[in-house]
Amino acid sequence: MRSIIKTPLAALAATTLLSGMAMADGHGLTGDLRIFSDMSNPAPRAIMEGLVEEFGELHPGLEIELTVVDREAWKTQIRNALTANPPDVVNWYAANRMGPYVDAGLFMDITDMWDAGDFAGLESVRGAMTIDDRQWGVPYTYYQWGIYYREDIFNELGLSEPTTFEEEIANCQVIVDSGRSCYTIGSRYLWTAGGWFDYLNMRTNGFDFHMELARGEVAWTDERVRATFANWRRLIDMGAFIDDHQTYSWQEALPFFVNGEATAYLMGNFVVPHLREAGLSDDQIDFYQFPAIVEGMPMGEDAPTDTFHIPAGAQNVAAAQEFLRFVTSADVQSRINGPDGLGQLPVNANAEVADDEFIQQGFAMLSQNATGGIAQFFDRDWPAEMASIGMEGLQEFMVFPDNLDDILERLEDARQRIYE
Amino acid sequence: MTPATDTRSWLQKNRMTVTPLLFLLPGLLFFVVYVISPIFQSFNISLYDWDGLGEATYIGLDNYRELVDDRAFETSLWNNLKWLALYLLAIPAGLFIALFLNQTVTGIRLYKSLFFFPFVLSQVVVGLVFSWFYLPRVGLLNAVLTFFGLDSINVLGDPDLATYGIIAAGLWPQTAYCMILYLTGLNAVDPEQIEAGRLDGAKGWKMLWHVVLPQLKPATFIAFVVTIIGALRSFDLISIMTNGGPFGSTRVLSFMMFEQALSEYGFRMGYGSAIAVVLFLIMLVFIGYFLWQMWRDEREARH
Numbered sequence: 001m002r003s004i005i006k007t008p009l010a011a012l013a014a015t016t017l018l019s020g021m022a023m024a025d026g027h028g029l030t031g032d033l034r035i036f037s038d039m040s041n042p043a044p045r046a047i048m049e050g051l052v053e054e055f056g057e058l059h060p061g062l063e064i065e066l067t068v069v070d071r072e073a074w075k076t077q078i079r080n081a082l083t084a085n086p087p088d089v090v091n092w093y094a095a096n097r098m099g100p101y102v103d104a105g106l107f108m109d110i111t112d113m114w115d116a117g118d119f120a121g122l123e124s125v126r127g128a129m130t131i132d133d134r135q136w137g138v139p140y141t142y143y144q145w146g147i148y149y150r151e152d153i154f155n156e157l158g159l160s161e162p163t164t165f166e167e168e169i170a171n172c173q174v175i176v177d178s179g180r181s182c183y184t185i186g187s188r189y190l191w192t193a194g195g196w197f198d199y200l201n202m203r204t205n206g207f208d209f210h211m212e213l214a215r216g217e218v219a220w221t222d223e224r225v226r227a228t229f230a231n232w233r234r235l236i237d238m239g240a241f242i243d244d245h246q247t248y249s250w251q252e253a254l255p256f257f258v259n260g261e262a263t264a265y266l267m268g269n270f271v272v273p274h275l276r277e278a279g280l281s282d283d284q285i286d287f288y289q290f291p292a293i294v295e296g297m298p299m300g301e302d303a304p305t306d307t308f309h310i311p312a313g314a315q316n317v318a319a320a321q322e323f324l325r326f327v328t329s330a331d332v333q334s335r336i337n338g339p340d341g342l343g344q345l346p347v348n349a350n351a352e353v354a355d356d357e358f359i360q361q362g363f364a365m366l367s368q369n370a371t372g373g374i375a376q377f378f379d380r381d382w383p384a385e386m387a388s389i390g391m392e393g394l395q396e397f398m399v400f401p402d403n404l405d406d407i408l409e410r411l412e413d414a415r416q417r418i419y420e
Numbered sequence: 421m422t423p424a425t426d427t428r429s430w431l432q433k434n435r436m437t438v439t440p441l442l443f444l445l446p447g448l449l450f451f452v453v454y455v456i457s458p459i460f461q462s463f464n465i466s467l468y469d470w471d472g473l474g475e476a477t478y479i480g481l482d483n484y485r486e487l488v489d490d491r492a493f494e495t496s497l498w499n500n501l502k503w504l505a506l507y508l509l510a511i512p513a514g515l516f517i518a519l520f521l522n523q524t525v526t527g528i529r530l531y532k533s534l535f536f537f538p539f540v541l542s543q544v545v546v547g548l549v550f551s552w553f554y555l556p557r558v559g560l561l562n563a564v565l566t567f568f569g570l571d572s573i574n575v576l577g578d579p580d581l582a583t584y585g586i587i588a589a590g591l592w593p594q595t596a597y598c599m600i601l602y603l604t605g606l607n608a609v610d611p612e613q614i615e616a617g618r619l620d621g622a623k624g625w626k627m628l629w630h631v632v633l634p635q636l637k638p639a640t641f642i643a644f645v646v647t648i649i650g651a652l653r654s655f656d657l658i659s660i661m662t663n664g665g666p667f668g669s670t671r672v673l674s675f676m677m678f679e680q681a682l683s684e685y686g687f688r689m690g691y692g693s694a695i696a697v698v699l700f701l702i703m704l705v706f707i708g709y710f711l712w713q714m715w716r717d718e719r720e721a722r723h
């Protein structure tokens with residue numbers, strides 16, 4: 001299969017052969033570089049293809065073959081890709097989601113590169129790439145989570161951004177009284193409920209407790225976990241969430257927000273382009289950090305990180321390493337995460353943050369008011385199996401809050417089996 | 421004249437036995453490699469704890485012990501039973517549509533193809549169409565219900581209704597399939613026997629039950645086989661319409677097996693294989709019965 005990149009590359013190589021030779025000679029990378037990427041949505045795909053083209057120009061001796069796999073399909077295909085004839089660079093996710101491949105020895109340990117300072121400016125995200133005190137890849141983008149809300153409706157009702165849970169609930173009461181729902185959510189694919197749990201638990205019990213629960217060190221039947229659910233129940237009982245959310249995907253839940261039937265959406269920053277496309281102007285939408293529940297408790301935040309890794313069986317390790325350096329460099333980071341690119345946060349501290357209302361707010365929030373810690377997300381922090389059983393329980397709780405005891409016992413049974 | 425010694429080679433002598441064997445060989449080889457051996461592999465893997473990547477640990481029958489206590493498994497098993505029982509409705513429904521369409525009116529071909537149409541659609545499309553039909557606020561079903569002043573229902577969001585909603589969607593193409601089987605069968609019904617029945621005063625139900633249905637037995641048999649196997653294989657509709665939810669209430673064994681072994685959060689190969697083995701054993705009961713039935717029919721036909 002010929003990669004779509006090869007043709008422009010060949011043309012480029014021909015035209016820049018004379019002029020570019022001198023510059024490229026210094027690196028002297030040769031051979032094939034095979035990259036498997038899951039950046040299959042239109043915008044990320046263009047970024048990835050651009051990156052490969054640019055990297056190819058820098059290293060004309062390299063024959064780069066890019067294979068873009070559908071993002072959802074990649075979540076299961078990565079296993080085959082890593083075991084049979086592995087490529088040189090692959091996309092994946094940070095934190096616990098790396099676990100199975102690290103344990104099976106399928107990701108290359110690149111701690112040396114981190115120690116040698118190859119990734120200057122990435123110190124703050126090193127933790128997310130660490131398992132067993134070693135580093136297994138590099139991040140290339142991340143994004144904040146938080147509450148996106150309808151600024152125009154808030155103004156109409158005379159509400160302002162809440163900073164405490166009591167204010168949040170008071171706001172919500174006004175919204176419910178106006179005949180709207182406070183939050184839209186589509187929990188059909190479960191993970192959106194995980195976001196709510198992450199925030200309610202981090203705000204009720206703190207980031208450290210949240211991580212202890214993720215590592216299986218605390219029982220699901222613990223009183224502190226129940227306190228989290230009690231807070232959640234206050235919202236459910238007052239009718240804060242839209243009806244029938246278990247039937248919708250997160251995209252299908254968007255029209256409620258766009259039509260003003262629900263005024264807020266707890267989501268990742270990737271929701272913003274969808275809202276703009278649906279015709280909402282930046283005057284109509286705004287963002288605030290999930291409010292504090294316990295006064296003075298340091299705020300923990302969800303900020304899922306997407307990554308690049310070198311498979312253990314990579315053939316062209318030198319080129320793969322150079323690609324990781326390239327993709328994390330401040331200059332490349334500024335560009336790929338810019339408003340014309342992914343529209344997300346750069347991982348390199350020396351990179352420029354795009355001039356965008358939401359990215360700027362997210363950046364400020366994560367760098368100044370996420371002192372509790374930065375979590376990846378329910379389905380990335382918990383082991384896969386626990387995450388899937390857990391999120392199913394969370395969805396059930398949102399529909400039938402009275403089943404809580406039964407749900408928690410089920411999750412506790414699963415915890416005792418999974419973490420043993 | 422002395423009898424000539426047989427100078428033909430062994431191959432030539434045994435041509436009549438060797439030729440069919442040679443023709444069978446490629447098929448048999450594929451059957452063994454891709455059907456028989458994976459069955460035994462599944463049996464074997466079900467005794468291990470294995471994530472598909474690392475070392476597999478032998479754990480004996482622990483996977484099966486876990487299955488017994490697993491509520492998701494219990495739900496799946498019950499749902500499989502519901503599928504089996506309700507999916508069979510496709511057979512009488514198909515029969516009556518076939519009887520209804522088995523007449524000579526202008527444009528009957530067009531009507532037949534319209535009735536057959538759902539079977540041509542991909543299951544994915546059927547699933548999508550039905551999930552739109554069931555949508556809580558804007559779906560056609562709820563539009564009709566509210567028109568008649570009834571409360572709207574969220575079929576696919578209600579754990580008690582969702583499975584029935586999916587089965588109803590599955591019945592649509594399956595009925596069409598059974599209809600086609602019966603339409604072909606009806607072509608073969610002997611007009612002389614109908615005539616004879618009529619002379620003896622058989623009409624309506626009696627005619628159907630005593631004269632027509634016995635002649636449709638082969639069609640009924642095939643309809644049973646495809647419907648039962650279709651019910652046990654139900655997967656695409658569930659995946660499209662509810663993805664196993666809400667909270668796992670629409671899972672069936674095949675879907676649960678996929679989730680445990682191959683989905684994003686799964687990769688418990690041993691546990692998934694144990695589910696596959698259970699599903700295989702259930703199917704074996706039916707398949708065994710079908711094979712026995714076919715063997716018996718063939719033997720009777722020969723005598």
